[in-house]
Amino acid sequence: MMLSSVRIASRRAAAVTGRNLVVLRAASTWANVPQGPPDVCITEAFKADKFPQKINLGVGAYRDDQGKPYVLPSVLKAESAVIAALMNKEYAGITGVPEFTKAAAILAYGADSSALDRLAITQSISGTGALRIGGAFLARFFPGAKTIYIPQPSWANHAAVFKDAGLTVEKYAYYNKDTIGLDFEGMLADINAAPNGSAFLFHACAHNPTGVDPTPDQWRQIEAAVKAKGHFSFFDMAYQGFASGDIHQDAFAVRHFVAQGHNVALAQSFAKNMGLYGERIGAFSLVCADKAEQKRVDSQVKIIVRPLYSNPPIHGARIASLILNTPALYEEWLLEVKEMADRIITMRAALKANLEKLGSKHDWSHITSQIGMFAYTGLTPEQMDQLAKEHSVYATRDGRISVAGITSENVGRLAEAIFKVKG
Numbered sequence: 001m002m003l004s005s006v007r008i009a010s011r012r013a014a015a016v017t018g019r020n021l022v023v024l025r026a027a028s029t030w031a032n033v034p035q036g037p038p039d040v041c042i043t044e045a046f047k048a049d050k051f052p053q054k055i056n057l058g059v060g061a062y063r064d065d066q067g068k069p070y071v072l073p074s075v076l077k078a079e080s081a082v083i084a085a086l087m088n089k090e091y092a093g094i095t096g097v098p099e100f101t102k103a104a105a106i107l108a109y110g111a112d113s114s115a116l117d118r119l120a121i122t123q124s125i126s127g128t129g130a131l132r133i134g135g136a137f138l139a140r141f142f143p144g145a146k147t148i149y150i151p152q153p154s155w156a157n158h159a160a161v162f163k164d165a166g167l168t169v170e171k172y173a174y175y176n177k178d179t180i181g182l183d184f185e186g187m188l189a190d191i192n193a194a195p196n197g198s199a200f201l202f203h204a205c206a207h208n209p210t211g212v213d214p215t216p217d218q219w220r221q222i223e224a225a226v227k228a229k230g231h232f233s234f235f236d237m238a239y240q241g242f243a244s245g246d247i248h249q250d251a252f253a254v255r256h257f258v259a260q261g262h263n264v265a266l267a268q269s270f271a272k273n274m275g276l277y278g279e280r281i282g283a284f285s286l287v288c289a290d291k292a293e294q295k296r297v298d299s300q301v302k303i304i305v306r307p308l309y310s311n312p313p314i315h316g317a318r319i320a321s322l323i324l325n326t327p328a329l330y331e332e333w334l335l336e337v338k339e340m341a342d343r344i345i346t347m348r349a350a351l352k353a354n355l356e357k358l359g360s361k362h363d364w365s366h367i368t369s370q371i372g373m374f375a376y377t378g379l380t381p382e383q384m385d386q387l388a389k390e391h392s393v394y395a396t397r398d399g400r401i402s403v404a405g406i407t408s409e410n411v412g413r414l415a416e417a418i419f420k421v422k423g
Contacts (some may be wrong), residue, residue: 011286046394054392055410055417057401061277062242062340062373070340072275074333078322082315094302094310096123096283097317103324104283108237108268109252116259120297121285122305123312127238127269129159130284134234135165135267136304137286138299143195148189148234151175151201153398155208155236158201161393172200175210180378182212191225201225204237205250206264206372209400213243213371221252223260233262238269243372245341247334268318272352272373279316344373349408354415355421362422373404383421391417 042058064070094100100122108125109115124130131299139146148167150158159169172194175184191200202222207213214222226233241247257264263286270281284301288294305311323329347366352367367375379387381397388394393414395401406414 008203024057039072042394042396049392049394051392053410053413054160055414056407057395057403057405057414059402059405060373062272062275063402063404063407065343065409067405067410070275072333072336074323074329074336074401075274075276075319078319078326078329081322083316087318089314091315092123092311092317094305095121095298096312097314097321097385100281100317100321100404101161103269104268105285106345107265107324108240108254108285109258109287110185110248110255110270113255113258115287117286118290118294120288120301121283121292121299121380122266122286123317124282125309125312126271126282127236127267127314128161128282129280130267130269131158131161132165132308133284133301133304134267134286135167135302136163136308137265138199138234139166139210139402140304141300142199142232144232145195148201149194150200151187151203151207153209154201154203156228158236162201167199168346170194174207175212175376177245177378178210181215182218183212183339184218188221188225191222191231192227194231196300197230197232197236199232199234201234201236202253204235204240204253206239206243208238208372209374209398210376211370211372211374211394211403212327212366212376216252216256219256223253223262225258227260227262229386232265233257233265234265237266239272239372240268241334241337242273242341245338245345247337251272258287263289270316274320274323274333276316276320276417277369279319280313281320294360335387344403347376347403347411350411351403351406351415352377354412358415358419360419360423373402375401375403377401377418379418379422387417393417393418 042056046054046056046058059346062070088164101123104123105116105119108120122133124133137146137149146167147170148162149170149172150162152171153175162169163170173183175346176183176186237251237254240250243250254264266285268283271277286297286301288297323333348368349371352364356362370376377399379399384395384397384399
């Protein structure tokens with residue numbers, strides 16, 4: 001009798017314990033993780049549309065005139081040479097492939113730049129990684145407020161990258177929606193209003209997302225204002241050569257600031273201008289006062305990189321390095337970059353001409369005065385929704401379109417759709 005009572009009590013305890021385990025299992029470790037905002041996936045909406053003449057203007061990569069991804073011939077040649085060389089797959093150093101970073105610095109700053117002998121530079125995980133390294137460096141060592149001013153609007157990831165690096169993000173005036181152009185007066189006013197010694201992010205060329213760039217004369221005035229306030233300049237140069245077709249013209253702002261005595265930070269990307277999107281090849285550099293400072297800065301950049309990803313990938317860097325360091329490949333690449341830029345410029349002109357031919361009463365000059373892959377059309381979110389629902393034209397609701405998605409075949413239909421929506 002006593003044994004039966006013990007067994008019953010044990011079974012009851014086991015049952016209670018089992019129920020408790022069920023309760024414990026229900027309370028997941030990640031039960032309190034909130035749902036993030038939904039992705040606005042233009043590509044998925046585009047894929048779901050069965051209309052044969054649909055147009056995708058949301059893609060962030062270059063497309064040829066048939067709307068297909070484009071691999072540069074110089075890249076194919078360089079990659080074949082890299083593979084044929086049967087090189088090993090050993091780790092690169094923390095700052096990457098040195099032949100690549102040296103060539104990337106010359107491309108950005110110019111072969112005769114005074115910055116080259118006092119430059120701390122590291123290969124990065126494309127432009128995003130370069131920004132992240134730079135943000136972390138500023139968060140640790142920038143002597144002023146740990147705040148960085150970015151243009152309004154800016155590339156959507158800028159704020160997220162800098163906030164995750166530990167910086168506070170503020171905005172400065174940049175785009176004037178009434179003129180669909182640069183708010184130059186507002187920009188200068190905000191530069192002058194910021195506390196002395198603040199950090200400012202500038203798009204070197206082909207401003208993303210607006211396609212609106214300052215003129216060289218405006219850049220000179222911006223530089224003078226930055227110098228007068230003692231501000232620090234961080235340039236994001238994701239489109240060198242791809243914007244105008246001229247690597248020197250697109251680097252004007254960076255080189256002018258350095259020539260005027262600014263020790264700038266620079267994020268470079270080779271996604272657009274070499275089509276190395278998935279290879280994730282970029283560089284982050286800081287112009288230092290002298291060799292001694294360069295040595296200290298370089299040591300701290302390595303300390304930042306080491307726990308982030310240890311060292312960068314080598315394959316894409318070897319491709320880019322071979323192109324930049326082989327005269328024949330380099331010249332071929334320059335022609336290809338210009339061809340890509342020229343196609344974008346041609347599509348801008350064709351869209352404007354088609355809208356005018358349809359009798360649109362609106363001024364579309366901003367389409368051709370803007371530069372680079374992206375253009376701000378001036379269309380409202382509601383008009384962009386209408387383009388998608390009624391005309392199968394897909395782009396972001398802020399009115400930005402990727403000009404790379406426009407082709408000789410679809411530009412006429414695109415103009416008709418915009419005309420029906422906008423007039």
